[in-house]
Amino acid sequence: MSDQRISGESNPPPEPEGMSRRSFLRNSAVFASGLAAVAAGLSPLLDIENFPSLQEFMQKYYKEMTPEEMKKVLERIEREVERQYGIRPHVRDLKPLDGVEYVYCLNLTRCIGCRKCVHACVAENNQSRNPEIQYIRVLQMQNGSFDMEKAVHDYNPEKVPEKGHFYMPVQCQQCKNPPCVKVCPVHATWQEPDGITVIDYNWCIGCRYCEAACPYWARRFNFTQPEIPADRLNPEMDYLSNRPRSKGVMEKCHFCLQRTRAGRYPACLEVCPTGTRKFGNVLDPNSEVSYILKNKRVFIQLKEELGTSPRFFYYFDV
Amino acid sequence: MKDSVKTTIVLNVLIVVFLALATGFLLKAWGQPAPLQQIPLVDPEFIKTATVRVSYSELVAAKEDLSDFDCYGCHEKGKPPVLRFDDKHMLIIPEEHKDIVMGHGRNNRNNLCTNCHDENNLERFQTRDGRELTFSESPELCGSCHGPTFRDWNAGAHGRTSGYWNRDMGPIVRKDCVSCHNPHSPKFPGRQPAPPPHILHPPTNPAPVAEGEH
Numbered sequence: 001m002s003d004q005r006i007s008g009e010s011n012p013p014p015e016p017e018g019m020s021r022r023s024f025l026r027n028s029a030v031f032a033s034g035l036a037a038v039a040a041g042l043s044p045l046l047d048i049e050n051f052p053s054l055q056e057f058m059q060k061y062y063k064e065m066t067p068e069e070m071k072k073v074l075e076r077i078e079r080e081v082e083r084q085y086g087i088r089p090h091v092r093d094l095k096p097l098d099g100v101e102y103v104y105c106l107n108l109t110r111c112i113g114c115r116k117c118v119h120a121c122v123a124e125n126n127q128s129r130n131p132e133i134q135y136i137r138v139l140q141m142q143n144g145s146f147d148m149e150k151a152v153h154d155y156n157p158e159k160v161p162e163k164g165h166f167y168m169p170v171q172c173q174q175c176k177n178p179p180c181v182k183v184c185p186v187h188a189t190w191q192e193p194d195g196i197t198v199i200d201y202n203w204c205i206g207c208r209y210c211e212a213a214c215p216y217w218a219r220r221f222n223f224t225q226p227e228i229p230a231d232r233l234n235p236e237m238d239y240l241s242n243r244p245r246s247k248g249v250m251e252k253c254h255f256c257l258q259r260t261r262a263g264r265y266p267a268c269l270e271v272c273p274t275g276t277r278k279f280g281n282v283l284d285p286n287s288e289v290s291y292i293l294k295n296k297r298v299f300i301q302l303k304e305e306l307g308t309s310p311r312f313f314y315y316f317d318v
Numbered sequence: 319m320k321d322s323v324k325t326t327i328v329l330n331v332l333i334v335v336f337l338a339l340a341t342g343f344l345l346k347a348w349g350q351p352a353p354l355q356q357i358p359l360v361d362p363e364f365i366k367t368a369t370v371r372v373s374y375s376e377l378v379a380a381k382e383d384l385s386d387f388d389c390y391g392c393h394e395k396g397k398p399p400v401l402r403f404d405d406k407h408m409l410i411i412p413e414e415h416k417d418i419v420m421g422h423g424r425n426n427r428n429n430l431c432t433n434c435h436d437e438n439n440l441e442r443f444q445t446r447d448g449r450e451l452t453f454s455e456s457p458e459l460c461g462s463c464h465g466p467t468f469r470d471w472n473a474g475a476h477g478r479t480s481g482y483w484n485r486d487m488g489p490i491v492r493k494d495c496v497s498c499h500n501p502h503s504p505k506f507p508g509r510q511p512a513p514p515p516h517i518l519h520p521p522t523n524p525a526p527v528a529e530g531e532h
Contacts, residue, residue: 033333033340040340097484115512120365130357131518154515159508224351229359263487265480271367273498274506275478287483288474296475317470 053080061187062200062240070239077243084244085228089235091243094261096194102255102311103195103282103289104266106169108299109317110276113138113160113167117268117277121171124256124267125242126234128226135220135253136171136268146300171268172197172218172253173302173310180210180219189250195311196255198240206248215303216310219252255279282311289313357516364512367480373494375454387453389440398437401430421503434459434501460495471495 019027055076060069074091082088118136127133139151143164151168161167178197181189188203189210211219225247237243238258245251256266260279269277280287292298298315342348377384385391392414393399402410409429411418422428431437436444443451445462461468470476474490478498482488498506 030329030333033337036340037336040343043343100484112506112508113511114509115514116364118515119360119512120367122360123365129359130354132357132516134515137515156511156514158510160511161508224354232359260483263482263484265483270480271365272478273370273509275476275498278475278479280483288479291473292475295473296470317476 056202059202061203063190074239077237077239081233081237081244085230085233087230087233087235089233089237089243091237091239092258093239094258096192096196097261099283100281101195101283102174102260103280103293104174104255104312105278105289105292105296105298106312106314107276107278107296107317108166108168108314110274111138111167111169112274112276113140113155113162113165114273116271116273117169120267120271121253121256123232124234124259125254126226126228126237126244127220127251128222128224128228128245129232130227131224133220133222133226133251135218135251136169137217139168139170140165141168168314169268170216170218170302171312172214172255173216173308173312174253174255176309176311177307179213179215179306179308183209183213185209194261196257197252198254198257199250199252200240201243201245201249201251204249206250208250210250215306215308219250221250222247352519354518355516355520358513360513369478369493369497370507370509371497371500373454373456373496375494376497378454387441393440396438399431399440401432419500419503421505422501454494456494456496456501460499460501 053076055072059065059073065073070093074093077091078089081091115138118134118138121127121135122129122133125135127135137153139148139153140155140162141147141151143166155162174195174197176191176195178191181191181197184190185207186203186205188205189197189199191197206221208219208221211221222245226245228244233244234242236258238261241254241257256264256268260266266277266279269279278288278292280289282289282293284290292315293313296315296317298313300314301310302312302314304310372380372382374384374387377387402412404410408426409420409431411420420426420429432444434443436442436450439450441453443453443455443459445451445459447462449458449462451459457468457471461471467476474492477495478493479490481491483490495501495504500507
């Protein structure tokens with residue numbers, strides 16, 4: 001301490017012969033603990049899983065990628081999914097079909113509220129199981145009213161349907177005039193020519209403006225790293241639809257793009273035990289949906305007064 | 319107090335604070351998100367696409383046991399079965415057909431077997447307009463009374479579909495009426511719903527929600 005006191009009084013102090021043992025020890029203690037503190041302060045960074053690779057970080061916007069670049073990206077996604085889940089997936093980038101505009105029709109007379117569509121969707125689209133992310137919300141409505149304030153979505157009786165209620169599944173309505181697309185500050189979500197509003201999960205910054213803008217509560221946010229058991233992973237994937245998402249990105253129903261652009265029906269339709277759900281190309285006059293829109297009592301587009309012009313129609317029999 | 323002593327004290331206090339912080343960070347003593355509640359995986363039964371019943375044509379296609387449809391294994395040919403009714407004009411279902419629930423139509427009015435079955439050839443159906451149909455032609459039979467539904471079914475608007483919406487890319491799979499409806503009691507039965515969505519952090523002590531509040 002003595003030399004320190006002297007050096008404190010007289011500046012500039014000439015260091016006598018290098019550093020004293022005492023001050024060296026103290027200084028190194030300060031230095032070591034400072035280092036430890038900095039390391040500890042940075043330690044939450046260790047919790048970041050799936051830190052983006054350089055290739056992912058440098059990846060271009062979906063619409064700007066050339067086919068060769070997209071091929072590399074799809075290979076990278078396949079590699080990463082295999083590393084994480086131990087299953088080599090088949091990731092594609094299906095483009096919209098010419099002369100196709102998808103429309104969904106849902107028969108409110110037939111729906112019994114069994115929620116099979118909800119879980120078939122989760123299985124098909126690799127949604128997080130914990131915390132749960134589900135694209136479809138089945139509302140139990142009071143007979144004779146469309147008061148959504150009185151709708152219940154966590155009903156769980158022994159048997160459905162219950163007397164005095166009807167059931168209205170709500171999912172992304174694939175609006176013609178989508179408010180979610182308008183608010184996206186980075187153009188990470190847009191409407192495709194076949195009417196599906198898609199999200200580039202690598203371009204989404206997670207601001208959740210679209211979630212706030214959607215009047216149908218159709219968008220879901222990954223607040224944590226999604227958890228999918230490897231044995232429940234669906235290996236048939238598409239870039240814009242059901243490839244595994246990461247923490248901090250938005251997702252939503254995309255009419256099972258990986259199936260419908262390959263000509264197949266969406267998963268929610270195929271699992272429906274009552275044939276409530278109908279899907280097809282509205283530009284084809286012979287499709288089921290054209291028949292329904294022409295001949296059935298197509299009762300509502302949900303919240304049509306908002307001018308979103310959904311491609312999802314609710315109708316009644318008789 | 320001299321400046322150097324002050325400096326030493328401040329430095330030492332800082333060291334202690336930083337070390338405590340370091341220990342805290344490394345032991346993750348605070349600021350950690352609450353652990354997620356376990357959510358059981360959904361029963362795969364709920365995501366199966368099988369229909370609730372199996373139709374005659376599907377049984378034939380799957381080469382299943384068709385002995386239930388062999389009427390003349392028990393009945394006698396050329397001798398129409400005699401229907402018996404109780405004092406309320408309700409059909410008495412014979413012991414051999416106890417598994418049949420007569421629930422077709424409201425008010426129990428449609429309780430006559432021969433409305434659909436041909437009494438002269440039990441392995442055929444008969445329609446009101448006199449057509450004879452086989453067991454695999456059930457949509458025609460049902461459609462002879464349920465015209466609008468038959469029309470919708472033909473257009474693909476009633477009943478289940480699977481396969482390909484785009485007929486150029488693959489076939490569409492349609493189901494017969496009896497793949498979903500029990501012909502003797504056609505109202506679609508209620509079923510257990512799949513589990514409802516789970517709350518991320520369920521309230522430990524749920525407060526009662528006052529009327530009119532959200």
